[in-house]
Amino acid sequence: MTAIYFITLVFLVAAGYFLASQRAKVLRAAPNGAALHSLPTYHGLLGAVALFVPMLIVYAIGTPVVKMLATTNAFSFFPSELASDPLQRGVILRDVGNIIDGRYQGDPSAALRDAAASYSSTFSAGRLIVLGTGVVLGLASLFLVLSRISPAFRARNLFERFVIAVLILCALVAILTTVGIVFSVMWETYRFFFDPALKGRPTVAQFLFGTEWNPQAALRADQGEIRTAFGFIPLLTGTLLITLIAIVVAGPLGLFAAIYLSEYATPRFRAFAKPILEILAGIPTVVLGFFAALTVAPYIRGWGEGLGLDVASESALAAGLVMGMMIIPFISSLSDDVINSVPQSLRDGAYALGATKSETIKKVILPAALPGIVSAFMLAISRAIGETMIVVMAAGLAANLTFNPLDAVTTITVQIKTILVGDQEFDSAKTLAAFALGFVLFFVTLMLNIIAQQIVRRYREQYD
Amino acid sequence: MDMTTQGIPTAQPYVPAKPATAAKVVARNVNVHYGEKHAIKDVNVDVPDQAVMAFIGPSGCGKSTFLRCINRMNDTIPICRVSGKIEIDSRDIYDPSLDVVQLRARVGMVFQKPNPFPKSIYENVAYGPRIHGLAKSKTDLDEIVTMSLQKAGLFNEVKDRLNDSGTGLSGGQQQRLCIARAIAVSPDIILMDEPCSALDPIATARIEELIDELRSNFCIIIVTHSMQQAARVSQRTAFFHLGVLVEEGETEAIFTNPREERTRDYITGRFG
Ligand SMILES: Nc1ncnc2c1ncn2[C@@H]1O[C@H](COP(=O)(O)OP(=O)(O)OP(=O)(O)O)[C@@H](O)[C@H]1O
Ligand SMILES: [Mg+2]
Numbered sequence: 001m002t003a004i005y006f007i008t009l010v011f012l013v014a015a016g017y018f019l020a021s022q023r024a025k026v027l028r029a030a031p032n033g034a035a036l037h038s039l040p041t042y043h044g045l046l047g048a049v050a051l052f053v054p055m056l057i058v059y060a061i062g063t064p065v066v067k068m069l070a071t072t073n074a075f076s077f078f079p080s081e082l083a084s085d086p087l088q089r090g091v092i093l094r095d096v097g098n099i100i101d102g103r104y105q106g107d108p109s110a111a112l113r114d115a116a117a118s119y120s121s122t123f124s125a126g127r128l129i130v131l132g133t134g135v136v137l138g139l140a141s142l143f144l145v146l147s148r149i150s151p152a153f154r155a156r157n158l159f160e161r162f163v164i165a166v167l168i169l170c171a172l173v174a175i176l177t178t179v180g181i182v183f184s185v186m187w188e189t190y191r192f193f194f195d196p197a198l199k200g201r202p203t204v205a206q207f208l209f210g211t212e213w214n215p216q217a218a219l220r221a222d223q224g225e226i227r228t229a230f231g232f233i234p235l236l237t238g239t240l241l242i243t244l245i246a247i248v249v250a251g252p253l254g255l256f257a258a259i260y261l262s263e264y265a266t267p268r269f270r271a272f273a274k275p276i277l278e279i280l281a282g283i284p285t286v287v288l289g290f291f292a293a294l295t296v297a298p299y300i301r302g303w304g305e306g307l308g309l310d311v312a313s314e315s316a317l318a319a320g321l322v323m324g325m326m327i328i329p330f331i332s333s334l335s336d337d338v339i340n341s342v343p344q345s346l347r348d349g350a351y352a353l354g355a356t357k358s359e360t361i362k363k364v365i366l367p368a369a370l371p372g373i374v375s376a377f378m379l380a381i382s383r384a385i386g387e388t389m390i391v392v393m394a395a396g397l398a399a400n401l402t403f404n405p406l407d408a409v410t411t412i413t414v415q416i417k418t419i420l421v422g423d424q425e426f427d428s429a430k431t432l433a434a435f436a437l438g439f440v441l442f443f444v445t446l447m448l449n450i451i452a453q454q455i456v457r458r459y460r461e462q463y464d
Numbered sequence: 465m466d467m468t469t470q471g472i473p474t475a476q477p478y479v480p481a482k483p484a485t486a487a488k489v490v491a492r493n494v495n496v497h498y499g500e501k502h503a504i505k506d507v508n509v510d511v512p513d514q515a516v517m518a519f520i521g522p523s524g525c526g527k528s529t530f531l532r533c534i535n536r537m538n539d540t541i542p543i544c545r546v547s548g549k550i551e552i553d554s555r556d557i558y559d560p561s562l563d564v565v566q567l568r569a570r571v572g573m574v575f576q577k578p579n580p581f582p583k584s585i586y587e588n589v590a591y592g593p594r595i596h597g598l599a600k601s602k603t604d605l606d607e608i609v610t611m612s613l614q615k616a617g618l619f620n621e622v623k624d625r626l627n628d629s630g631t632g633l634s635g636g637q638q639q640r641l642c643i644a645r646a647i648a649v650s651p652d653i654i655l656m657d658e659p660c661s662a663l664d665p666i667a668t669a670r671i672e673e674l675i676d677e678l679r680s681n682f683c684i685i686i687v688t689h690s691m692q693q694a695a696r697v698s699q700r701t702a703f704f705h706l707g708v709l710v711e712e713g714e715t716e717a718i719f720t721n722p723r724e725e726r727t728r729d730y731i732t733g734r735f736g
Binding site for chain 2: 332343345348349350351352353354355359363364367368437441
């Protein structure tokens with residue numbers, strides 16, 4: 001059905017374009033014809049749109065309606081208790097589908113056979129009606145356009161409106177998707193804290209201030225004391241510790257690399273070094289995680305043992321170092337761009353006062369570039385906080401409340417992943433905890449972004 | 465100024481008859497190349513102290529290029545090569561042993577477009593004295609800032625908001641702030657590259673007044689496209705054309721009785 005409908009659609013759209021543009025051309029070619037307001041192409045495009053939009057709408061509305069009618073008809077052969085039980089309903093629908101496709105194993109019951117027959121007849125009649133309605137409406141709207149084509153007809157402006165509508169629609173889809181995701185996460189988070197049916201759920205305070213994280217405990221109903229299982233503090237400190245290590249590594253390295261590249265390096269070296277730095281951003285994080293777990297962590301462990309220190313095999317330091325490597329290009333590349341966009345006149349002003357290069361950088365260029373640099377750091381921090389793969393592979397699962405970089409810690413993202421992998425029960429507190437963690441993660445990142453934007457707004461345009 | 469009866473051959477660059485003894489800046493056979501482009505050709509000029517010298521000439525003739533040779537700002541352009549000799553107070557400024565940074569502290573510069581730093585008014589002026597360690601204490605620095613702003617004729621307008629951003633001032637105020645910034649390091653020479661081209665007539669008049677006042681303490685070189693401005697503020701004028709210094713002399717003589725056909729054509733507006 002879909003194929004036939006859309007082949008018809010394409011043919012008609014092409015025909016609509018042709019008819020409308022031809023009509024405009026004829027008008028233009030007429031001996032006493034006035035100049036057209038719009039080029040024939042726009043008349044053609046408008047004709048095509050006039051056909052396309054109604055046909056698409058008819059399809060989008062008609063198909064589900066037809067399906068619903070067919071289903072209702074099919075269930076009229078069964079007692080209503082069956083139809084209202086979602087599980088039974090699914091089974092019957094699958095059987096009906098199989099009978100229609102000739103894939104049904106064994107001998108179907110009479111009710112099933114009748115249901116299948118009714119389903120397929122309703123369905124084929126319905127799709128014919130949909131096709132017919134679509135074509136009729138499309139042609140009607142095409143002829144409306146055709147009838148209005150005249151030298152003064154503003155096809156160009158009308159088409160422009162259509163373009164705007166399409167753009168708005170795209171933007172809306174993106175926004176609504178985001179809003180939808182946020183709301184679904186918020187809803188599940190709400191359930192995690194307040195759904196009375198949920199056993200072992202923590203209070204908000206226990207979640208936010210608890211210092212013990214052990215989601216497994218909540219599954220074992222025989223164990224009485226499970227209240228402290230969802231304390232999120234160790235995850236937060238673990239995340240912050242690793243992020244801090246990463247930013248301590250990547251901040252100076254990235255910033256100094258950016259300063260070197262933009263202020264000191266020859267253009268040739270820059271043209272070659274900058275892309276290489278950016279390749280670092282293209283390394284899949286799973287590869288970096290691998291590198292952290294198999295190369296960096298053992299190295300740090302060996303080095304620590306050499307110094308007589310007790311280093312966990314999955315240390316925060318290893319994960320943080322490699323995560324730092326991951327975010328270097330974010331910092332260096334963005335900072336390099338903002339440093340470069342500081343106007344040359346400011347540099348000239350400082351040089352003309354007898355400032356050296358480093359004085360100029362320190363006192364004039366960096367302050368002027370500060371908002372951009374701050375937002376580069378914020379972006380890098382958001383990336384580090386949300387990063388999952390490296391920490392999954394290198395940071396471990398132990399929810400230790402510690403600030404010692406040589407200990408094993410775990411992060412919010414690692415726990416979300418661990419909770420959701422291999423768990424079947426969707427309605428347990430353990431599973432819903434992932435949403436609460438996701439919400440917190442989202443909230444932290446959002447806050448960082450808002451802060452970054454505030455900083456940027458406050459200092460922006462000072463040198464324009 | 466003694467006027468020679470026979471004109472100097474037009475193809476030849478102008479050479480001063482006798483080197484002025486009181487010259488602050490002396491340029492001899494200065495050539496500047498931007499890569500392949502020969503932007504300044506054998507320029508010889510003497511710039512007197514405690515006076516204003518104007519560089520005039522059509523666009524692209526090399527006025528800015530030559531001006532930027534005097535504080536070696538051209539060093540910041542990788543493709544730019546300067547040859548010949550420029551002396552300030554009889555000291556060769558292209559001598560390898562000379563510290564460019566110190567040179568630029570002695571030769572201030574004001575640019576065509578005001579370029580205050582994105583800092584407070586106070587910090588803009590204090591920047592130079594700070595990096596050169598000119599102030600021993602905070603009160604010293606305050607004094608330098610106040611003096612400089614006063615000399616630049618800006619103090620009364622900004623004295624209540626020294627901590628506001630320098631970029632929040634009007635164009636004319638910004639340019640005077642840049643002048644204050646330049647004189648805060650007490651240079652000997654101030655180079656000004658079309659300092660009024662972004663300003664309205666009132667702001668321009670204020671800057672011209674200021675230049676006239678500053679003349680008694682500094683050696684000032686100003687590039688301008690306005691004949692009236694050159695005539696109003698300068699004592700000596702040099703006319704550049706296609707990278708060549710065509711004619712140089714007392715401003716009055718240049719404007720009333722130029723030796724060169726090209727100079728006459730330019731100042732009467734027949735080309736350029
Ligand atoms: N950075 C540069 N790189 C290459 N060529 C340059 C550069 N700066 C100036 N030039 C060239 O040198 C010549 C002189 O330029 P300059 O800026 O000194 O002219 P000007 O007399 O100041 O002109 P205007 O009055 O328009 O400011 C011009 O032909 C210009 O194209
Ligand atoms: Mg210029």
